[in-house]
Amino acid sequence: MLRRFVPLFLLAVAALACSQGPAPLAVVANAPGTFDVGEPQRLMVALIEADTSEYLASPNLAAEALLVAPDGQELSMEADFVWTVPDVVGIYLIHTTFDQVGTWWVKLKASGLSESTQYSFIVSEDADPMPGIGDPAISVETRTTADHELEDISTDSDPEPAFYTTSLDEALGSGRPTVIVFATPAFCESQTCGPMLDQVKAVAEDHARANFIHVEIYENAHTATEQDLLIDPAVDAWGLPSEPWVFVVDQNGIVTARFEGTLQEGELESALRSLDT
Numbered sequence: 001m002l003r004r005f006v007p008l009f010l011l012a013v014a015a016l017a018c019s020q021g022p023a024p025l026a027v028v029a030n031a032p033g034t035f036d037v038g039e040p041q042r043l044m045v046a047l048i049e050a051d052t053s054e055y056l057a058s059p060n061l062a063a064e065a066l067l068v069a070p071d072g073q074e075l076s077m078e079a080d081f082v083w084t085v086p087d088v089v090g091i092y093l094i095h096t097t098f099d100q101v102g103t104w105w106v107k108l109k110a111s112g113l114s115e116s117t118q119y120s121f122i123v124s125e126d127a128d129p130m131p132g133i134g135d136p137a138i139s140v141e142t143r144t145t146a147d148h149e150l151e152d153i154s155t156d157s158d159p160e161p162a163f164y165t166t167s168l169d170e171a172l173g174s175g176r177p178t179v180i181v182f183a184t185p186a187f188c189e190s191q192t193c194g195p196m197l198d199q200v201k202a203v204a205e206d207h208a209r210a211n212f213i214h215v216e217i218y219e220n221a222h223t224a225t226e227q228d229l230l231i232d233p234a235v236d237a238w239g240l241p242s243e244p245w246v247f248v249v250d251q252n253g254i255v256t257a258r259f260e261g262t263l264q265e266g267e268l269e270s271a272l273r274s275l276d277t
Contacts (some may be wrong), residue, residue, distance in 0.1 A: 003220050006206060025050050026108045026116040027089055029084075030260060031242035034125050035123045039132055039214045043094040044261055045079065047116060048110050056110065057081055057090040063110040065094045070102030070117070073251055074208050078205030082264045084192045098123040133256060137178070137249040140237040141213050142168040154214060156194070158247030163214040168234060171211035172253045177275045178212060179203075179268070182235060183244035184217035187226065192261055193244040199263045200246060217243050250275050 029044040035096040044219040045065065047056040058081065079092035092108060092176035093127070131137055143153045145164045149271065153164055163181070171178045181200050197214060204212045217240075219232040235243075248257040248271045257271035 005218060020187055023114050023168045024048060024056055024108070024110070024116040026106060028106065028119050028121045030121070032122065032242060033124070034128055034130070034260065035098060035104075035121060036126055036128045036132060037098050037123050040095065040097050043096060043106065043121075044091050044104055045094065045108060045119070046091045047110060047113075048116075055089050056113065057085075057092055059090070061110050061112075063092050063152065065092065065106050066104040066107050066109065066115075067094075067096065069098075070100050072106065080264060082191070082262055084262045086194070086195055089191075091262070093262075101125050128243075129241065130258070131238065131247070131255045133258065135255050137172055137180075137253050137255050138237050139169045139172045139249065139253070140234045142213065142232075142234050143219075152222065155184055156197055156214065157185065159214070160204065160212070161202070163201075163212050166211055166213060168215065169214055171213055172249065174211060175251050177207075177210040177251055177272065178249040179207075179212045179272070180247075180249070181212075181214045181244065182238070182240055183214065183226055184221060186221060186241065187218065187229070190261070194222045196244045196246065196259075196262055200268065203268045203272070206269075210272060210275075248272065248275075 007073060027046040027048060029046055035041055049056055063079040065077050067075040077094060079094050081090055082089045082093045083165040102123060103120050104123055105118045105120050108116045128197065144167050148162055150159055150161060168180060179200060181197050183197045185194040185197060189204055215232060215234050217232060218229040220230050223229060247255055248258040250256050256275065257265060
């Protein structure tokens with residue numbers, strides 16, 4: 001069974017068990033095993049009040065991240081705020097490239113708050129099971145409205161029909177850029193699938209020359225019991241360890257960008273514009 005995009009609340013509970021003081025908690029929200037050395041990465045970090053578990057990240061609260069490499073080198077960089085559930089929960093996003101394999105640490109210093117606790121994560125040598133930037137996209141057949149009712153292949157409450165008219169393998173062979181959204185709005189424990197899919201739908205309106213495809217995580221998403229859910233074969237083929245994910249693929253079938261969990265304003269637009277040059 002796919003391990004879903006871990007809810008930040010559960011991560012906070014785990015971190016609270018190890019907390020010894022009132023300092024805010026820094027909690028990495030990325031799925032483990034998705035950081036590779038030498039490639040651009042998006043590190044997502046929640047900032048949580050230790051005593052109340054309140055999420056402290058805010059668009060009005062500037063923050064700086066401090067990364068500690070396996071060899072002890074310290075790197076300071078800006079942390080950008082981004083909503084995961086609009087106007088409800090947000091995190092800080094750090095764009096960086098890791099130059100060492102091993103255990104890294106991250107902590108945050110937000111304006112007016114004491115420095116957070118630090119949180120560890122692992123950077124590996126090309127251990128990521130998914131297609132990375134520069135890799136060929138995986139061509140696999142996905143369900144479309146040619147053979148299925150729309151409500152049977154999407155749990156989006158307001159689905160965009162155009163996202164379900166073309167199979168992924170056909171899109172990758174079309175000679176056009178392709179955006180793939182792997183998400184399950186109805187079963188996403190983190191509640192980020194619906195908002196991320198909505199962000200992609202908004203961007204799609206201005207990029208008619210690109211293919212946009214939503215792949216539901218479960219092939220039987222309307223089963224009576226959650227325990228009977230079956231992973232869609234396309235999700236297995238792409239090696240997804242969590243959800244949601246968005247991938248951008250160029251006209252030659254090469255992955256040029258990928259986004260886990262949430263999209264910062266302008267990120268997807270920028271990735272698509274780069275394919276127009």
